[in-house]
Amino acid sequence: MLTILQEKTVKTPAPKPAVSTAKAGKALLLGSIALIVVLLLIFIRPFARIDTGQVGVVRTFNGKINDEPANVGWHTTFTSRIDKYTVKEIPVQLQDLRPTTKENISLRDLDFEIQYSVNPMKVPMIAAKYSNMNGYEQNSKIYIPAYMLVEKQAKSVSADAVSRFEALAINSKRNELENIIRTNLQKDLDANDPDTFIVSRVTISNLLPDEKIQESIRMIADSENRKQVAINKLEIAKTEAEENRVRSQSLDDKILAEKTLEALIRMGEKGNVVVVPLDFKGTIMTGTGGAHAPNSPARSQ
Secondary structure, three states, X not given: OHHHHHHHHHOOOOOHHHHHHHHHHHHHHHHHHHHHHHHHHHXXXXXXXXXXXXXXXXXXXXXXXXXXXXXXXXXXXXXXXXEEEEOOOEEEEEEEEOOEOOOOOEOOEEEEEEEEEEOHHHHXXXXXXXXXXXXXXXXXXXXXXXXXXXXXXXXXXXXXXXXXXXXXXXXXXXXXXXXXXXHHHHHHHHHHOOOOEEEEEEEEEEEEOOHHHHHHHHHHHHHHHHHHXXXXXXXXXXXXXXXXXXXXXXXXXXXXXHHHHHHXXXXXXXXXXXXOOOOOOOOEEEOOOOOOOOOOOOOOO
């Protein structure tokens, strides 16, 4: 009996499975924590990347905007939110406008494009000041500073610029109109926000006067063309007349010289004739009567 009890005592297993269970539980806990951290990083996204051509506008959780923009690179967003704003040149297209000319005649259509940019250091101020007038690109999730402000100002400036021109002349003065719009838009933006906006270019793509004005322009152009054709024909006629006059004069001089020579020959055939040329530079003697003094008048015997 004693031996049997000893064998049973020896065969009793040690509590090793309890240690393995503890290690497995710890590993599972660590894995769960890691998964939670990864999920938090995915959903919370505590980092933001600012690319070239952008600045970041930093907003704290209480809604305050930092005065300094976030520059190119990675930034943490544990305690704030960073909105990306473009600082590249921004195109603003204005189409189907119908401003009135100096005579209060509406244009049939005016389309133009503006290119502007914003001083990067002023973007946080613009983002706060014109919070309801900033544009936003859904695809890129990038804000466009003061887009609607520039669009609104450009419409007003273009209407004022067009009113300076007469309807018949405006179509031929696109460059002048573009310069006025650009200059005045820059002045208006500078008046409220100095050293903030740069209006680099204004390009008119379409400018159509009223249909009646357009017909008048065509009639004037046709009249000018006919006038120019008539002037050209007159110039051609004058040129031809001058050529004919010169040609006729040349022929008359040649004929006169030939007739004079014939007369001299006939006079010489009569004999004893001395001919003194009109320029008195020489003497032509014909006939058989001998020579006479060079300054003697021509006479026949």
